[in-house]
Amino acid sequence: MPTIAEGLVMGNLIEKPSPLRRGGWDVLIVVNDPGETDLLTTTLELAGYHVAGVAGSGAEGIARMQRRRFDLVVWDATLPDLKHLARGRRPALVDVPPLLFLITCDYLHTLLPELGRRRDDYVTKPVRTTEVLARAEVLLRGRRPERDAEGSGYGDLLLDDATRQARRGPRPLGLTPAEYRLLRHLLANAECVVSKEQISRQVWGEFRASEAIEKLVSRLRQKVDRGDGEPVLIHTSRGFGYWLGSPRD
Structure with missing residues (x-):
């Protein structure tokens, strides 16, 4: 029996992406139903979006928003620990992205008073993929992606693959080609440990001694963790490799 994602493709429910959605918008999905998460992820990615994060609870979703930027967040407003968001109490973020709420009809009355104060919108459950795409397009119209299709970022760390430039906040990092490739690989695997063997393949395309990688x-x-009150982003997992992300307790 096909999965929801396979059925979505077989059923040809996704039309070709519009030019608006080809910018590689970063989307966070906060839903605790695996089937619904699968459906939303497949729908958005086939339409040209980049699902940059998935969370199963409100607390996890807010934590992800505090660690990095997203262009759009899809919230299941029926999650118990997300109800405060539907009542207008937003997480402590400098720039909260547009929110697309998923909500049941019997809970809609609690959400409607808050809509209109920001560029938020909603779709009712069960989710209809065409409506999700239409509402997402409207929410993002006139905005520019925080991350384009050729770039990426983590917190105040930004990479631009078109110019091969990296910045930490307003500070240019001035990376060499090898340093840029290493940072790009760590960023692509943010919060995950990358081994020295993986670094060798990604940076040089061949095996290099441990000393070369360590240097x-x-x-x-x-260059990245210069101090000056900035949180450390590059960490060592002794015996395993290195990882980029927020310090762990």
Whole structure:
């Protein structure tokens, strides 16, 4: 029996992406139903969006928003720990992205008073994929992606693959090609440990001794984690490799 994602493709429910959606918009999905998450992820990615994060609870979703930027957040407003968001109490973020609420009809009355104060919208459950895409397009119209299709970021760390430039906040990092490739690989695997063997393949395309990798990581750290009150982003997992992300307790 096909999965929801396979059925979505077989059923040809997704039309070709419009030019608006080809910018690689970063989307966070906060839903605790695996089937619904699968449906939304497949729908959005086939339409040209980039699902950059998935969370199963409100607390996890807010934590992800505090760690990085998203262009659009799809919230299941029926989750118990997300009800405060539907009542207008937003997470402590500098720039809260547009929110697309998923909501049942019997809960809609609690959400309607808050709509209109921001560029938020909703779709009723069960979710209809064409409506999700239409509402997402309207919410993002006139905005520019925080991340384009050739770039990426984590917190105040931004990479632009078109110019091969990296910045930490307003500060240019001035990376060498090898340093840029290493940072790009760490960023693509944010919060995950990357082994020295993986780094060798991604940076040089061949095996390099541990000493060469350690020196490269050290040089990159001096530029990315310079201090000045900035949180450390590049960490060592002894015996395993390196990872980029927020410090772990």
